[in-house]
Amino acid sequence: MSAEYQQLTHHVAMRDGLPSAIRPTLLEEAQQDWKAHPRFAGKARFFMKIHRQLLDGADWLADRTEQLLDTPQSTLVDQINASGIQQRTAHLLHFAHGHHEIEDHGYFPQFIQLYPNLEHAMQLLDGDHKVLDETLDGTETGLADLMRNPNRDSVGLLHRNAAALKKIMHRHITDEEDIIIPIFLRHG
Numbered sequence: 001m002s003a004e005y006q007q008l009t010h011h012v013a014m015r016d017g018l019p020s021a022i023r024p025t026l027l028e029e030a031q032q033d034w035k036a037h038p039r040f041a042g043k044a045r046f047f048m049k050i051h052r053q054l055l056d057g058a059d060w061l062a063d064r065t066e067q068l069l070d071t072p073q074s075t076l077v078d079q080i081n082a083s084g085i086q087q088r089t090a091h092l093l094h095f096a097h098g099h100h101e102i103e104d105h106g107y108f109p110q111f112i113q114l115y116p117n118l119e120h121a122m123q124l125l126d127g128d129h130k131v132l133d134e135t136l137d138g139t140e141t142g143l144a145d146l147m148r149n150p151n152r153d154s155v156g157l158l159h160r161n162a163a164a165l166k167k168i169m170h171r172h173i174t175d176e177e178d179i180i181i182p183i184f185l186r187h188g
């Protein structure tokens with residue numbers, strides 16, 4: 001990860017939106033016009049649907065682990081089993097890694113070829129994926145720990161990871177859509 005990415009203005013866990021140096025490089029389609037665009041029904045809508053599923057999964061995990069923080073030890077195992085947390089989290093991790101893989105190796109290199117000005121924006125998203133992958137790995141470790149040893153500490157660890165994941169997933173996806181949806185609107 002570059003030194004520039006690590007700055008407060010760039011890092012996905014610390015920035016409030018797209019860095020000001022990147023905004024002017026974006027294609028100009030305004031967000032309020034996306035859904036009315038004749039090509040919205042193609043990849044733009046498809047990617048936004050995938051993103052919604054990722055956000056819903058991250059929101060669910062953060063909420064569910066927060067509820068488990070208040071669950072007494074005597075019913076914790078039952079609650080964990082009833083919640084389906086193991087299966088749903090495993091699905092979220094697999095789905096998120098797969099999505100990043102497709103973007104990093106399929107779409108982003110094509111976008112840089114089409115629009116060389118977007119190279120800086122793509123580097124930002126690539127840096128975000130590295131941070132997201134670390135947090136997904138932390139969530140995987142936290143889940144394994146919870147399943148092996150269900151107690152207040154393991155719930156707390158998984159919850160901290162899930163809360164971090166939720167925060168950076170929302171930041172990343174909001175900024176990523178500002179960068180990539182206008183490209184899909186031009187190219188279908």
Ligand SMILES: [Fe+2]
Binds near residue numbers: 099103176
């Ligand atoms: Fe994405």
Ligand SMILES: [Fe+2]
Binds near residue numbers: 172
């Ligand atoms: Fe992404």
